[in-house]
Amino acid sequence: MEAARNAREAAPRSPAALSTELSDARLVALCRGGDEEAWSTLVERFSRYVYAIAVQAFRLPAHDAEDVFQEVFARVFERLDTLREDEAVRPWIAQLTRRLCIDRLRAGSREVVADTEQLLDAPDEDVLAQIEEAFDVHDALAGLPEHCREILDRFFARDESYRAIGEALELPAGTIASRISRCLDKLRQVFEGRNEPGTASREQVK
């Protein structure tokens, strides 16, 4: 399994291949070595995660969320050398995002009375837990064929209509619902397979 991944990692890479095949630890190592394509992939891999924490768990308004988002990636870029375990990049980014969200909320609530301020600092822990689960599902999504990734992401994450999806993917609108259903079933198989003991992540299925 590891040999197969190493072989894929040694081959010429496209951004899409990088995004689906590299482990977090390998991606961090490449970024630390100055690989700008790897950095771009790291941003792609974690951008939705950071955005969701800021907007859904902490309910930051867009302008604050944007500041936090940029600050998170600026700090990750600057401080990647300080990360002790490369595979821990995800909890590190989560912690950084949470801390910056709290700082932002506190800065914005200095004129609010103290007891209200405490309420404003508190993230929605249920939402944070769901975001973690959602990240794992998206990680499993990366193991599906491109046509499944695309259609599931467009419909559920980008909230696109059947018509918009049909036009973008050049599919008859009448076939989209059945494709979504088949792809969801594949995703469920991949996701459940990944969560069985001894199963590696980021494997492609056909």
Add this chain to the structure above:
Amino acid sequence: MSGYDIERLSRLIGMLPPAPAAWTRAARELPRARRELDGIVERAEADAEFRRALIADLESALRAEGVEPTTWPLLDELRRRVT
């Protein structure tokens, strides 16, 4: 794992919509922006007139260097380093 039915997976996919494209683009461009920042700071240290121009009107001076300040992610850091 039977808890991961189709409805739950659908909802979880929907919990991570893409961040706005401009935000992600700015984050991806950090390595290039960092190089530009280091170059500007180095030049400001060597060229007093350039440094004065930066302090007087940072955004105009950046535009003159071919850097668009409104989308450049390290503007605050540059401001701190040259003033």
